[in-house]
Amino acid sequence: MKIIERFFKTITKPKFVITLIILTLIATFIGVIVPQVSDKSPSYFEEWKLTSPNTFYIVNLLQLNRVYTSVWFLSLVFIIMLSLGYSLYSQVRRNLKRKDFAPLLSSHWPAAADWDSIETKTVIEQESLIRFMRRRRYFLKNRSDDILVFSKNSINRWGGVIFHSGLFLIIIAALIGLAFQKRGFVQVMEGEVFSGIHDDFLVKELGVFQKRFDVGFKTQLYKFNHEYWETDQIKDISSSVNIIDKDGKTKEKTINVNSPLKYNGINIYQSFDYGYALTFILKRPDGSETVTHFLLDRPDRRTKPFIGSSDFPRTPYIFKMKFYSDISMNSFRLGKPILYLQVLKGVNNIVFDGLIIPGNMINIEGNLVKFFNISHWSGLIFAKDIGIVIVYAGFIIAVTGIIIIYMLPYKEIRLTRVGDSITSIHGTTKRYHAIFEEEMNNIKAELGVKADE
Amino acid sequence: MNDLSILKYEVVLHWIAVGFYILSTVFFAYSVSFQKERTIKPAMLFTLIGLLFHSIALGIRWLSTGHGPYLMKYEILSSNAWVVMVMFLIVAWRYPRLRPTGVVAVPLSFLMMTIGLFMNPEIKGLPPSLKGVWLVIHVTFNHLAVGALIIALGAAVLYLLKEKKGDTEFFKKLPPVDVLDAYSYKFAGFGFIFWSITIVAGAIWANQAWGRYWGWDPVETWSLITWLLYGLYLHSRLFLKWKGKKSAWMLVLCFILSILSIYFIPFMVKSLHSAYF
Helix, strand or coil, rough: CCCHHHHHHHHHCCHHHHHHHHHHHHHHHHHHCCCCCCCCCCCHHHHHHHHHHHHHHHHCCCCCHHHHHCCCHHHHHHHHHHHHHHHHHHHHHHHCCCCCCCCCCCCCCHHCCCCCCCCCCCCHHHHHHHHHHHHHHEEEEECCCCCEEECHHHHHHHHHHHHHHHHHHHHHHHHHHHHEEEEEEEEEECCCCEECCCCHEEEEEEEECCCCCCCEEEEEEEEEEEECCCCCCCCEEEEEEEEEECCCCEEEEECCCEEEEEECCCEEEEEEEHHHEEEEEEEEECCCCCEEEECCCCCCCCCCCEEEEEEEECCCCEEEEEEECCCCCCCCCCCCCCCEEEECCCCCCCEEEEECCCCCCCEEEEEEEEEEEEEEEEEEEECCCCCCHHHHHHHHHHHHHHHHHHHHHEHHHHHEECCEEEEEEEEECCCCCHHHHHHHHHHHHHHHHHCCC | CCCHHHHHHHHHHHHHHHHHHHHHHHHHHHHHHHCCCHHHHHHHHHHHHHHHHHHHHHHHHCCCCCCCCHHHHHHHHHHHHHHHHHHHHHHHCCCHHHHHHHHHHHHHHHHHHHHHCCCCCCCCCCCHHHHCHHHHHHHHHHHHHHHHHHHHHHHHHHHHHHHCCCCHHHHCCCCCCHHHHHHHHHHHHHHHHHHHHHHHHHHHHHHHHHHCCCCCCCHHHHHHHHHHHHHHHHHHCCCCCCCCCCHHHHHHHHHHHHHHHHHHHHHHHCCCCHHHH
């Protein structure tokens, strides 16, 4: 038991806490300078492994290329959480025990703040002093016949508790997210239904304890809208969808950027990834057909084409496409579309190179390929994070705590009166001592004037 | 009036404001370098006149774009400089003894504005992800954080100067060194509050727009590094009883890093913020 207590006391010692902050700083700094698995493609790391095998080995071994999910970083976060937790417990216990927060005993007060007495011509009544201090937002905390103790911003002693509680909640929420989050990205074409099944997501991010992300309903995109400013920036994008639940009931909804759709505990976000989907039908000499859709990415300027390059499934062909939604080559909107298509067989063998429009049929080595259709596709993000409520609560509590700590410093002032004169003014505060001393000097000066009246 | 002529007037007004801020800087620098108190008043006056032109320029921009000045470097740098100037004038009015902090606040502001003016001043429409109250909170508190930290830096610089040349008449009129140190601490505390609100508002906004409140984006990470550094500074003052020279230098370091994280990281690395900044 003593060992546990000693452990907790060690991890809450100021120097240990500062060390934890420095370690977190170093960890985040490593995350910035070392390329992370989450930011780069697997080929980047393969290349690194080939060019500098030793460096890569060390980086990989120490998990420096996946800092935020590494064992050592999570251990650090866990120790911070323990430190915060025990610090909270100690602070709460200390604050609750402290019934007399403003003692009359002079030993409580710093000797340096003992000033010359203010000689008074007239007796300043205690009640008058209390009113005088109240005007300065100091409230009476304790009194005897000759001593008055005032305090300001009493809530400050809870500032640390509130701030650390907020941080504690944020860390808890982050760990919950890491363990249980579900997130998936999918590209849906107009008219297409996304099944909501785990395997149909294009990209998935699952918490450590999650195995699958099945949404539990289907989503059909029936219209995608995109609007632009004159300067080509996106003005608005939205997806109009049908949500089809297990019973087959359909609900029409719209998903906008910054305004996710909440359904059945799942949030659906509008992604900034979208573009045109081109549908082709390839008919082989034996009569068999393959239908495929190529999803092209949006350019940043309307004068540039939508671009895509992909294998045609079950054929040896690679389709390289530059698609203009209008022949004017100056529009994002679908007008009179035109496609510049290159079909490659292997790396350099071009088997088709030319312009086509929807409805055109081309012959590629005896296969008939029809440019069948154009529609929009929209990127949708499905997410479920049960920690989000906790993290928001943590944010609010932490910010409240910091405001209390740094904007409302606790102050105590002790006035001692002997006979007609105020013999001393003592004060104590935790922060901004020199400013507080100036404030006490002002109080002293004002009391001197008051005494002369 | 079309956009182009509005833009012309607005840029001219911005340059006039820069001119007054430069004048103000010269007077502040003369005052602190040669310890002449009489040049503080004209320096304050030039700051005020500069702010007037600056406000009109930003007002015109706001009216013509239809959104606040928080899109692209040009608007962000200008609005940030404006917030710093307003904060400085409020502090100078409330605590007249801190007026010489203008020697740091004014040149940093006009530097921000000038860099902004060399960027593309093209008027751009607001993308859908930037529509929402959390962005306004995020940007506003970021500007306030920069303002508070610049004033804290100003107090720290005055502390270091007074400590070195404290025996001259000019520096004797400044607050005592421990008071300058306390003000530096106080404004760093305010900056820490505002920075925290910036991160929180940004996280809430990111969650609304992209469905995640934290993604270790480079700018997010640098922002966290800066927050941790200021946290370290504040903890060192409370627990290690650091004060004076040591704290002043640490604040200078924290400030350099915070500027790096706000203004340089989005230029250097690919970040979500690069698209809007």
